Amino acid sequence: MSSVWAYNGLLPGPTIRASRGSTAQLNLVNGLSQETITHWHGMIVDHLNDGHPRYAIQPGGTYSYNFAINQRAAMNWYHPHPDMLTGEQVAMGLAGAFIVNDSVEGALGLPSGVYEVPLVIRDAKFDTAWNMLYKPRSGGFLGDTPLVNGTLNPKLDVDTALYRFRVLNGSNSRIFGLTLGNNEPFTLIGNDGGLLETSVPVTRVDMANGERVDLLIDFRQMAVGSSVLLRDLRSGWDFLQFVVARKVNDTSTIPTSLSTITRLSNPVRTRNFSFDGMSKINGKEYDINRIDFQVPFGETELWRFTTAGNAPHPVHVHGASFQVQSRSGGRGQLYPWERGWKDTVLLEDRETVEVLICFDAFKGLYLLHCHKLEHEDMGMMSNFQVV
Numbered sequence: 157m158s159s160v161w162a163y164n165g166l167l168p169g170p171t172i173r174a175s176r177g178s179t180a181q182l183n184l185v186n187g188l189s190q191e192t193i194t195h196w197h198g199m200i201v202d203h204l205n206d207g208h209p210r211y212a213i214q215p216g217g218t219y220s221y222n223f224a225i226n227q228r229a230a231m232n233w234y235h236p237h238p239d240m241l242t243g244e245q246v247a248m249g250l251a252g253a254f255i256v257n258d259s260v261e262g263a264l265g266l267p268s269g270v271y272e273v274p275l276v277i278r279d280a281k282f283d284t285a286w287n288m289l290y291k292p293r294s295g296g297f298l299g300d301t302p303l304v305n306g307t308l309n310p311k312l313d314v315d316t317a318l319y320r321f322r323v324l325n326g327s328n329s330r331i332f333g334l335t336l337g338n339n340e341p342f343t344l345i346g347n348d349g350g351l352l353e354t355s356v357p358v359t360r361v362d363m364a365n366g367e368r369v370d371l372l373i374d375f376r377q378m379a380v381g382s383s384v385l386l387r388d389l390r391s392g393w394d395f396l397q398f399v400v401a402r403k404v405n406d407t408s409t410i411p412t413s414l415s416t417i418t419r420l421s422n423p424v425r426t427r428n429f430s431f432d433g434m435s436k437i438n439g440k441e442y443d444i445n446r447i448d449f450q451v452p453f454g455e456t457e458l459w460r461f462t463t464a465g466n467a468p469h470p471v472h473v474h475g476a477s478f479q480v481q482s483r484s485g486g487r488g489q490l491y492p493w494e495r496g497w498k499d500t501v502l503l504e505d506r507e508t509v510e511v512l513i514c515f516d517a518f519k520g521l522y523l524l525h526c527h528k529l530e531h532e533d534m535g536m537m538s539n540f541q542v543v
């Protein structure tokens with residue numbers, strides 16, 4: 157691979173790991189020839205640290221982030237968020253994982269060390285010299301090649317052990333249907349907002365760009381020398397080949413009970429958001445200077461997302477996680493990976509998705525937007541103020 161845009165020269169960017177209760181201090185230095193700013197997707201931080209496009213820095217500029225980490229364990233991520241330039245910057249390589257650990261998760265004894273593997277999966281497009289290419293289209297950029305942790309056609313040697321794979325769909329617009337090539341079940345334990353209440357055996361997980369899933373895959377019954385694929389049922393791509401390379405004696409068990417999720421309830425008001433066409437929310441294109449609505453601090457609200465067409469629209473909210481309540485129209489159901497806490501939820505054509513949300517961490521300026529990055533760049537984004 158020849159030319160990419162990368163954080164610290166790495167594709168994807170360095171995996172940041174931090175514990176609840178610690179402080180993150182990070183400096184962004186803009187080495188691009190266009191403005192940028194970094195958003196910590198899933199991190200609950202004050203608006204000056206949230207990477208709002210108003211705070212974009214010019215080429216050569218620096219932005220210093222400093223925020224306390226005070227949220228449940230989860231795999232979050234970071235990527236650029238400048239006005240109208242996010243799609244290009246992410247497609248060219250700017251994204252990385254940001255893992256938060258806490259003592260609740262630590263006490264579960266989940267696979268760790270070499271048995272805990274972050275997988276940043278995305279599609280990409282290259283020119284004949286293997287330079288990363290960005291060809292925006294209004295329906296969303298689609299690459300023709302999968303990359304797992306920046307690698308083409310990857311293989312991973314595994315032991316006969318239980319593994320934890322923390323998967324981020326880092327694509328601009330592509331949705332994945334993850335499955336194992338042998339159709340064996342695997343175990344879903346978490347998503348955007350960290351661990352679910354209970355583990356769920358599944359044979360398939362669908363994830364829109366921006367969503368994360370936390371999976372346990374058990375290789376203990378497999379023979380040394382055998383292999384299994386992690387595949388995408390939607391594109392037909394093979395993402396990753398696991399090759400069983402070494403016999404070990406792993407006696408760990410898959411926990412059933414994982415975490416406590418305090419349910420949001422009794423919303424004091426409802427807001428309706430219509431994702432219109434490919435560039436509007438409630439009939440308006442994004443204006444960086446316009447505040448579209450105000451949300452009282454600490455009050456639970458029901459937000460209803462609808463779309464008549466031009467989906468998929470993965471809806472993402474900054475400043476708080478939410479709990480998905482229902483989906484009507486379209487697929488007409490919720491999925492196991494939509495339980496617990498979420499920050500991104502997939503809205504398909506003619507669907508209405510209701511979530512409960514409460515902004516109880518910070519007041520300030522935040523964003524609601526479609527995470528199909530080309531829709532976001534065309535204006536499917538809204539400023540709101542927590543007051």
Ligand SMILES: [Cu+2]
Pocket residue numbers: 431434466467468469470526527528531532536
């Ligand atoms: Cu959209």
